[in-house]
Amino acid sequence: MEDTRSVHLTSQSPPESSANANGSHPVSIAAREDEFASSPGKKSVMKRPLLKRQTVEISRVDLDRKTQNETVHDKVPALKRNATVLFDASWTKKSGTNMSKRRLKRQMSKPTTTVSLSWLNISAVASGARPSVWERIQGIDATHPNKFILNNVSGIAMPGQLIAIMGASGVGKTTLLNVLASQNQSRLKVTGTVKLDGKVAFASDVHQVSAYVQQDYIFIGTMKVIEHLKFQAALKLGKKYSKKEKLERIEQVMSEMGLCKCKDTLIGIPGKIKGISGGEKKRLAVASQLLKNPPLLFLDEPTSGLDSFMAEYVVKLLTRVAATGRTVLCSIHQPSSIVYALFDHVILMAEGRTAYLGPTCRASQFFAEAGYECPENYNPADFYIYTLAVVPDSEQECKNNVKAICDAFEVSDLADDVREEIETLTNIALKERNEEKRHFHISRKLHDKQSYSSSYLTQFRYVLWRAWLSIIRDPILAKLRFSLTIIVAIVYGLIYLQLNRDESAVQNFGGALTFAVSQQSVFHLVCILQNIPTEMPVFRQEHRSRLYTTPVYVIAKSLADLPLVLILSFIFCIISYPMIGFRSGVSHFFVFYGTLVISSLAAMSFGYCISAASPSVLIAAAISTACYRPFILLGGFFQRSNSVKKHLLWIKFTSWVYYGFEILMTNQWSGINLDTFNATSGECTATTETVKICRGDEILEFYSINADNVGRNIGLLFVLTFGLRLLAILILMMRVRSNQN
Structure with missing residues (x-):
């Protein structure tokens, strides 16, 4: 059953005898209002204020709710020079893009199924802030009251509808969207019922059939558009689709969202790497969620930060998405009159309650009957928001209104219609309770067991690929790390240039080896402190979408850093080793190099623990600065290992500097003597009055180093490396779980 509506809006009433391009006759606003008054059951379009001499053509085919599985596509009217055409992906000449007729006629992909969403008596309360520690010490009663965000809200969204949730700031738009999508509900106490096709839905059920586009969708800026979509498709579509089918799906979504021309462009990092525009980022966010072809789509303010033209274009794309049979809900803040006219239904929120829920065209009549008539040539969206806003100077009066x-x-009749539709869907579900309930819960259990679409190997492969691209495409960080490594190696070599093997070597070589292991390990530790805090929003976003597991993420990031550690450590060694005059021999050089690498990896594992536990890079840097110094002080050079206090032994045995220093000292002095040792007479010619040391074994004994502990020290460095990485994984899992709870 097709219900075709066509409206011609202009500043002057057009001739009633003229017909539009698709055969429907435009009618005046007055005629539409009279028709609605005479036929209450028939949908109509109320007057929408527009700019002077601006023409809008609307042609929309609604879905018959009795045949929800049959998708009817929108009929695109002919293009006019001064017309804004709905439900197509075309750009005007102003944007510099010309669309072919074949592409204009291309239809969007259909969802595999359709789903209705209803919610009944939803209430959300935010817990009051807890008293601070200082307030508790002083005994101050600082109990903060709970705040009601949503108050007994009900509604329904049917397939094929594009619904806007509107209202002033702080009225609960985003909270309602999050509750319906089962997202971001930490610190909220939510009551009420959410149903899918009339059946009570769990969070896993909603996640299975829906996609959620957050307001600030976060990307890895060093990725290209096509690479980002490949990453998303590989982890979302899984084994059900072949590689060819995934690429075809990516091309289809890019074409639908108008991203083909920027597919090889970097997404970009503001102030660092130039990338795609804000509108393209919004469309890329929607495209990322449409890859899996969900029947239910949530969007949090998809037009925020965009100009009026780009906001209109994004909403037009959403109308095309809804026209395929998807249920689309989005919160939106102060849309233009043209954008407002694109929505099928609107939900107006005020003080946590529903002020209006129904067709967009009937909102003006409802407010007029309530005593608030929208003036002519005025944006209805602005009028409704201003009417429902609470002004600080007259707060009580506004709340009463x-x-x-x-x-x-x-x-009202509109609220009764909503309750009747919810009851109808519930009754239909109850009639098929036995069979439908069994399949519903089976599907939920299968979803819980197969929560990740791709295998662990596929997850690891693509997360590692993206992590490596992020490293090599960050030119500032890469150049800085290489430059600092070369500069530090040269300065280090000049300070300890060609050390003599006399009695001063006991301290000089010990200081040089301590600096080598501590400087390299701390350098790599500091470099990776930004890894998790800067990517934490992306990780939470993708972990919530169940793209990959926490262990896969940490292990992939660790392996992506390994090549750079190997290269930078080798550059440091190849410059400083011959300058200082360490023990000659290829084997001794590679023992020196390998020890620095293993010590650096252990320090990086410690850095991953701090990074995983820190909310920001600044806090991670402050914590690491205070924590790694004891490991250096108890590393064996500043204090002999046999003189460490018992209560500090745990620091000594968890210090990568201690194990690395012992390996390097053994590599340097085991089996050789100083120049002050006379091999013929066996006498020591050192002139030091306090301690006369002439042999390498005596130097090791002076520092309480056992040459036989090299293998043990190497093994313990690997234990530290893997053990601290495991601890970082557990910390990150606890953080994610606490946020979800």
Whole structure:
């Protein structure tokens, strides 16, 4: 059953005899209002204020709810020079893009199924802030009251509908969207019922059939558009699709979202790497969620940060998405009159309650009957938001007006229609309770067991690929690390240039080896402190979408850093080793190099623990600066290992500097003598009055180093490396779980 609507809006009433391009006759606003008054059951379009001499052509085919599985596509009207055409992906000449007729006629992909969403008596309360530690010490009663964000909200969204949730700031738009999508509900106490096709839905059920585009969708800026979509497709589509099918799906989504021309462009990092525009990022965010072809789509303010033209274009794309049979809900803040006219239904929120829920075209009549008539040539969206806003100077009066409007809606025919539709869907579900309930819960259990679409190997492969691209495409960080390594190696070599093997070598070589192991390990530790805090929003976003597991993420990041550690450590060694005059021999050089690498990896594991536990890079840097110094002080050079206090032994045995220093000292002095040792007479010619040391074994004994502990020290460095990485994984898992709870 097709219900075709066509409206011609202009500043002057057009001739009633003229017909538009698709055969439907435009009618005047007055005629539409009279028709609606005479036929209450028929949908109509109320007057929408527009700019002077601006023409809008609307042609929309609604879905028959009785045949929800049959998708009817929108009919795109002919292009006119001064017309804004709905439900197509075309750009005007101003944007510099010309669309072919074949592409204009291309239809969007259909969802495999359709789903209705209903919610009943939803309430959300934010817990009051806890008293601070200082307030508790002083005994101050600083109990903060709970804040009601949503208050007994009900509604319904059907397949094929594009629904806007509107209202002033702080009225609960995003909270309602999060509750319906089962996302971001930490610190909220939520009551009420959410249903899918009339059946009570768990969070896993909603996640299985829906996709959620957050307001600030976060990307890895060093990735190209096509690479980002390949990453998303590989982890979302899984084994069900071949590689060819995944590429075809990516091309299809890029074409639908108008991303083909920027597919080889970097996404970009603001102030660092130039990339795609804000509008393209919004469309890329939607494209990322459409890859899996969900029947239910949530969007949090998809037009925020965009100009009016780009906001209109993004909403037009959403109308095409809804026209395929998807259920689309989005919160939106102060849309233009043209953008407002694109929505099928609108939900107006005020003080946590529903002030209006119904067709966009009937909102003006409802407010007029409530005593708030929208003036001519005025944006209706702005009028509704201003009417429902609470002004600080007249707060009580505004709240009384809002209460009156919300109460009027509760007893209106529109609210009755919503409750009847919810009850109808529930009754249909109850009739098929036995079979449908069994399949519903089976599907939920299968979803819980197969929570990740791709295998662990596929997850690891693509996360490692993206992590490596992020490293090599960050020119500032890469150049800085290489430059600092070369500069530090040269300065280090000049300070300890060609050390003599006399009695001063006991201290000089010990200081040089301590600096080598501590400087390289701390350098790599500091470099990776930014890894998790800067990517934490992306990790949470993708972990919530169940793209990959926490161990896969940490292990992949660790392996991506390994080549750079190997290269930078080798550059440091190849410059400083011959300058200082360490023990000659290829084997001794590679023992020196390998020890620095293993010590650096252990220090990086410690850095991963701090990074995983820190909310920001600044806090991670402050914590690491205070924590790694004891490991250096108890590393064996500043204090002999046999003189460490018992209560500090745990620091000594967890110090990578201690194990690395012992290996390097053994590599340097085991089996050789100083120049002050006379091999013929066996006498020591050192002139030092306090301690006369002439042999390498005596130097090791002076520092309480056992040459036989090299193998043990290497093994313990590997234990530290893997043990601390495992601890970092556990810390990150605990953080994610606490946020979800």
